Amino acid sequence: MDHLPELVSAPTKPFQNELSMSSLTTIGFDADDTLWQNETFYRLTEQRFAALLANHGEPDIISGRLLEAEKRNLGHYGFGIKGFILSMIETAIEVTDGRVSASVIGEILATGREMLSHPIETLPHVRATLEGLAGAYRMILITKGDLFDQERKLAQSGLGDFFDAVEIVSDKTAATYERIFSRHGDGPARSMMVGNSLKSDVLPALQAGSWGVYVPHSLTWALEHAEEPVSEPRFRRIEHLGRLGDLLSRLE
Known part of the structure; x- marks a missing residue:
């Protein structure tokens, strides 16, 4: 533009x-x-998330599915890191057909805690x-x-x-x-x-x-x-x- x-x-x-x-x-x-x-930390976290799920899709596909989940969930969770983390967990469940491991869920939650404590x-x-x-x-x-x-x-x-x-x-x-x-x-x-x-x-x-x-x-x-x-x-x-x-x- x-x-x-x-x-x-x-x-x-x-x-x-x-x-x-x-x-x-x-x-x-x-x-x-x-x-x-702010957005910088979301992008970095999204890249880590796509890497976690690399066996289930290309990064742009994973990111697209995540964005769809965020759109759906805004009315439920609102804006912010907590809603973003919940949307990542939902996306991980979807793209793995429910087979996402507990360790991956744990890593997603850990990235959320890191975002919530990142220096300003x-x-x-x-x-x-x-x-x-x-x-x-x-x-x-x-x-x-x-x-x-x-x-x-x-x-x-x-x-x-x-x-x-x-x-x-x-x-x-x-x-x-x-x-x-x-x-x-x-x-x-x-x-x-x-x-x-x-x-x-x-x-x-x-x-x-x-x-x-x-x-x-x-x-x-x-x-x-x-x-x-x-x-x-x-x-x-x-x-x-x-x-x-x-x-x-x-x-x-």
């Missing part, structure tokens, strides 16, 4: 007064793959950006996934003090952003959501009436892919989080 110019894109319509950033009071930030690495790797520019914006805006961490794991990652990241509120949600929809930005800010129209997922961070925030800023990550889960809404006047795309302050100053 062709990339938009950094800091984006003039929208298809000229800015109107109601699109001025001067009224912006609240910024929401995604966590996984926006503030710290903060992405470049994150701390400096949050420090620069602290006090100028109400800042909210909005992340989806397992409550225990997300709380652990936030604590280990050392970034918690930058946020005025933390919301760990089961999913991100327009209603989610409307509720959160009304509870902790001055409503969606005066708020911005920043994240690496077009599907979860940007599109529903735009639908709620907020600004949506896309910060691409080199790895994105297949179920989070979506087209960039380039015709939306409140959509912006930046190369990395270090560009956010510049974007805000340009749009004031």
Whole structure:
């Protein structure tokens, strides 16, 4: 997909007064793959999983079956590592016709424990950006996934003090952003959501009436892919989080 110019894109319509950033009071930030690495560990675990089942299919076949299981199970397990591990166990049972060994199940569970204890790797520019914006805006961490794991990652990241509120949600929809930005800010129209997922961070925030800023990550889960809404006047795309302050100053 062709990339938009950094800091984006003039929208298809000229800015109107109601699109001025001067009224912006609240910024929401995604966590996984926006503030710290996440998808990298899923990919590495998936590779190990495919290697465990190498006698039952090529890696791309095993990965495809796993993705199908994840899709089926989102409504049951939600987002996060625990659901991912359960989907791997289910896939292992399916591709082996129920003959998967206890030792393989044990290795899958061990990889899950490793993921749940992996040190947090903060992405470049994150701390400096949050420090620069602290006090100028109400800042909210909005992340989806397992409550225990997300709380652990936030604590280990050392970034918690930058946020005025933390919301760990089961999913991100327009209603989610409307509720959160009304509870902790001055409503969606005066708020911005920043994240690496077009599907979860940007599109529903735009639908709620907020600004949506896309910060691409080199790895994105297949179920989070979506087209960039380039015709939306409140959509912006930046190369990395270090560009956010510049974007805000340009749009004031």
